[in-house]
Amino acid sequence: MERNIDSLFGSKTRVKLLNLFFNNPNTNYYVREITRLIDEQVNSVRRELSNLQEVGIVVSTNNERKLFYTLNHDFEYYLPLRAIFSDEPMLLKRQNTDDKNSNYWDDKLSLVLDYINVFIISGRLVEDSTSKVDMIIVGDNKDNKLSNWANSLEESMNKQLNYSIMNTSEFYYRFSTKDIFLNSVLKNKYKVILDKSNILGKE
Known part of the structure; x- marks a missing residue:
């Protein structure tokens, strides 16, 4: 090979x-x-x-x-080449958001893939969603890595996003106890972009 x-x-x-x-x-x-x-x-x-x-x-x-x-992350064939040459499996679920193409989140999440475990979009990032929360980001926010990443997303989209960042233990606890805040998002229309440990049981 x-x-x-x-x-x-x-x-x-x-x-x-x-x-x-x-x-x-x-x-x-x-x-x-x-x-x-x-x-x-x-x-x-x-x-x-x-x-x-x-x-x-x-x-x-x-x-x-x-x-x-x-x-160059903006190279036209970045993702196909990444699939060939990277040792990191392509764990990301491709979804459309606004006018972005289907590779949008694959590219963005590749910047924080070592730090993030679960990523959910809702609200203004998902068509027909009425949720007040746009993103739930779950992982290791050491040195504000995920916070800075979320800020960069806001800049690239030119819009202010309502998001929550929590560590994996907190997210799992909230999910298992049907926490009011998390449940309000999951009862609305949302998309799971990344779920490394299959916590949400999504295919």
């Missing part, structure tokens, strides 16, 4: 680069660092980085006289 992938993408170095970037989608790397990590010659790495940048898979920035490369 590995040999077939190498043949398909034309270069062993290119395949190693794609594996590196799609398994570390938010990390910036400089050339010498990449060379060590994938154990390939620097000239080969430079050549393939140039190819990937020309296609649009990676972008580069200058910082402290070093050229850094990182994955």
Whole structure:
């Protein structure tokens, strides 16, 4: 299988680069660092980085006289390539919201996939929902990772969202005791975008 992938993408170095970037989608790397990590010659790495940048898979920035490369999340075929090269399973359930395409939440959640366990949308993000809550975000909000992510969603949508962030234990307790707040959301129209532990029993 590995040999077939190498043949398909034309270069062993290119395949190693794609594996590196799609398994570390938010990390910036400089050339010498990449060379060590994938154990390939620097000239080969430079050549393939140039190819990937020309296609649009990676972008580069200058910082402290070093050229850094990182994955381009806006690349047209980001999700198909992620499915091929990332070791992280595609756990996300694709849903439409407003005028966004079906890959919208896959892309957004990829930024916090290590921190978030359950993600529910309702209210203004779901057609015909009358809920006053737009998002329920469940996971580890260490260093305000999820709070900052929610703020970035508001900015990208250009709207203020009503959301609640809670850890997994709190969410499970509220769900199991039919908490009034959570129950009010789940009795309304909503969509489960992510449920890693299948707490809600959704397919």
